[in-house]
Amino acid sequence: MTFADKISETTVLVEQRLADYLTGARGPVAPPEKLAEAMRYAALGGGKRLRPVLLIESAALFGVRAENALDAAAALECVHCYSLVHDDLPAMDDDALRRGRPTVHLAFNEATAILAGDGLLTLAFEILATPQTHGDPSVRGELALGLARAAGWAGMAGGQSLDLEAEDQQLEVNDIRRLQALKTGALIQFACVGGAILGRAEGESWQALETYGRLLGQAFQLADDLLDVTGDTDKLGKETGKDSGAGKATLVAALGLDEARAELERLEGEAIASLEKFGDSAHTLREAATFVSRREY
Amino acid sequence: MTFADKISETTVLVEQRLADYLTGARGPVAPPEKLAEAMRYAALGGGKRLRPVLLIESAALFGVRAENALDAAAALECVHCYSLVHDDLPAMDDDALRRGRPTVHLAFNEATAILAGDGLLTLAFEILATPQTHGDPSVRGELALGLARAAGWAGMAGGQSLDLEAEDQQLEVNDIRRLQALKTGALIQFACVGGAILGRAEGESWQALETYGRLLGQAFQLADDLLDVTGDTDKLGKETGKDSGAGKATLVAALGLDEARAELERLEGEAIASLEKFGDSAHTLREAATFVSRREY
Numbered sequence: 001m002t003f004a005d006k007i008s009e010t011t012v013l014v015e016q017r018l019a020d021y022l023t024g025a026r027g028p029v030a031p032p033e034k035l036a037e038a039m040r041y042a043a044l045g046g047g048k049r050l051r052p053v054l055l056i057e058s059a060a061l062f063g064v065r066a067e068n069a070l071d072a073a074a075a076l077e078c079v080h081c082y083s084l085v086h087d088d089l090p091a092m093d094d095d096a097l098r099r100g101r102p103t104v105h106l107a108f109n110e111a112t113a114i115l116a117g118d119g120l121l122t123l124a125f126e127i128l129a130t131p132q133t134h135g136d137p138s139v140r141g142e143l144a145l146g147l148a149r150a151a152g153w154a155g156m157a158g159g160q161s162l163d164l165e166a167e168d169q170q171l172e173v174n175d176i177r178r179l180q181a182l183k184t185g186a187l188i189q190f191a192c193v194g195g196a197i198l199g200r201a202e203g204e205s206w207q208a209l210e211t212y213g214r215l216l217g218q219a220f221q222l223a224d225d226l227l228d229v230t231g232d233t234d235k236l237g238k239e240t241g242k243d244s245g246a247g248k249a250t251l252v253a254a255l256g257l258d259e260a261r262a263e264l265e266r267l268e269g270e271a272i273a274s275l276e277k278f279g280d281s282a283h284t285l286r287e288a289a290t291f292v293s294r295r296e297y
Numbered sequence: 298m299t300f301a302d303k304i305s306e307t308t309v310l311v312e313q314r315l316a317d318y319l320t321g322a323r324g325p326v327a328p329p330e331k332l333a334e335a336m337r338y339a340a341l342g343g344g345k346r347l348r349p350v351l352l353i354e355s356a357a358l359f360g361v362r363a364e365n366a367l368d369a370a371a372a373l374e375c376v377h378c379y380s381l382v383h384d385d386l387p388a389m390d391d392d393a394l395r396r397g398r399p400t401v402h403l404a405f406n407e408a409t410a411i412l413a414g415d416g417l418l419t420l421a422f423e424i425l426a427t428p429q430t431h432g433d434p435s436v437r438g439e440l441a442l443g444l445a446r447a448a449g450w451a452g453m454a455g456g457q458s459l460d461l462e463a464e465d466q467q468l469e470v471n472d473i474r475r476l477q478a479l480k481t482g483a484l485i486q487f488a489c490v491g492g493a494i495l496g497r498a499e500g501e502s503w504q505a506l507e508t509y510g511r512l513l514g515q516a517f518q519l520a521d522d523l524l525d526v527t528g529d530t531d532k533l534g535k536e537t538g539k540d541s542g543a544g545k546a547t548l549v550a551a552l553g554l555d556e557a558r559a560e561l562e563r564l565e566g567e568a569i570a571s572l573e574k575f576g577d578s579a580h581t582l583r584e585a586a587t588f589v590s591r592r593e594y
């Protein structure tokens with residue numbers, strides 16, 4: 001099975017689990033309909049579901065069945081979707097298009113978009129705290145702690161803050177790397193580490209997934225920066241040239257196109273190499289590294 | 298010790314614990330400074346700390362020492378503070394003044410205010426997932442589940458969504474009650490139930506705190522609505538007449554001033570009565586019901 005097949009198979013499962021949560025089918029109280037509708041719009045019917053796939057595949061290395069990683073994967077995707085909704089807001093990146101559709105604040109309104117993001121972020125932790133997510137409360141707690149750190153002020157939200165500060169500033173290469181490690185890297189790394197938590201991985205296995213996640217996060221962001229310069233709006237489902245146009249600090253601008261491409265190739269190779277100890281069972285994760293590095297959308 | 302003494306004593310403890318977290322002293326990675334500064338501005342140096350006091354006092358009914366409830370109390374206050382920051386945003390209630398100071402989006406900027414709220418919400422769940430918050434992971438999980446439900450789409454965020462929809466609408470009294478139960482009631486009720494979780498309360502004790510929390514939440518919101526009509530901007534540290542001016546649905550408008558006052562008195566009495574089984578040990582919580590109902594700020 002190729003990574004593309006795998007990703008479509010998993011996408012169906014994740015989509016269904018997210019839909020279960022977002023129709024309120026798994027909660028005790030019905031939420032107000034307008035907010036629920038905006039949250040469904042933000043989280044369903046689109047997206048590569050890369051992070052859930054990484055979490056499910058990382059957990060699979062330790063024999064965890066996809067079914068038993070789906071709730072954690074759905075929680076992680078809620079956090080990713082919340083971050084897109086808030087990042088797209090007029091006060092932030094002011095984006096009109098996401099996954100080929102109007103962004104949430106345009107399809108609804110700004111207040112609803114803020115609340116839909118808040119609601120998705122909170123739902124993620126509700127899911128992780130729910131006993132059916134995992135039978136062992138300390139596993140649920142580790143997942144919540146890891147996700148909160150990856151998403152919070154010293155993770156994704158912190159990275160977004162640095163990114164906003166960086167507009168019209170000339171950042172050093174190392175500052176750009178730190179910014180990207182927080183903004184995009186932390187959550188992708190958590191996807192892999194989350195699989196290790198579900199699989200109760202230890203020692204070298206844990207470290208291998210941590211390393212793989214870090215390299216994959218770097219590759220993902222570098223590919224994103226390259227696509228912003230060379231990509232196609234139709235394929236991407238969002239506007240290109242925005243980051244470079246806004247004077248945002250990207251590694252492509254700092255390193256130049258050729259060096260950026262060479263670094264991306266190096267990251268892809270290192271990510272694949274970091275999985276050596278898992279042998280054939282890491283086949284899909286190796287393909288994920290190639291997919292992430294060479295994607296066109 | 299009067300409730301006013303108690304609240305000042307607990308405020309010092311909560312303030313210190315929040316400051317510990319918000320200087321990053323308890324986390325593994327240093328957050329970006331600008332975002333951290335906005336989060337400290339939003340969460341430190343003000344506020345009645347009513348919810349932390351309720352949580353600590355509810356837990357104390359079961360012999361839990363304040364020291365052992367402080368992390369949960371700090372997490373709860375982070376959620377409360379995040380909600381104020383987001384509610385004050387221009388796209389939401391567009392408030393300029395909070396606790397007698399410029400709101401976060403005016404003191405910093407709108408993007409930073411959105412991220413500071415996101416960061417505080419995420420930090421709350423980081424705190425609850427941290428082993429030092431409670432030795433038993435299932436207690437930590439119950440706290441996180443309860444807080445997420447109280448704060449999320451079927452709780453506080455849902456209530457704020459209904460509140461925004463309600464502008465320039467004529468709501469029925471029952472719709473206003475539902476709106477307020479979600480928007481303000483859920484988190485105040487969780488403060489009391491959170492104490493029951495920490496105290497491993499069961500049966501009647503749990504139900505008594507659930508009832509007390511519900512009644513107190515109703516009293517709090519009704520007092521708030523009355524203060525919006527009759528209160529003093531200087532004492533309140535925020536503008537008055539905003540809700541009635543914006544055509545917002547309040548119980549005072551729906552019931553009239555006299556009936557609203559009578560209902561508030563009834564709620565105060567019922568809240569106090571709900572604590573009967575705890576005898577003298579619920580002294581402070583009884584005073585809290587009076588404080589909440591008769592406050593001038």
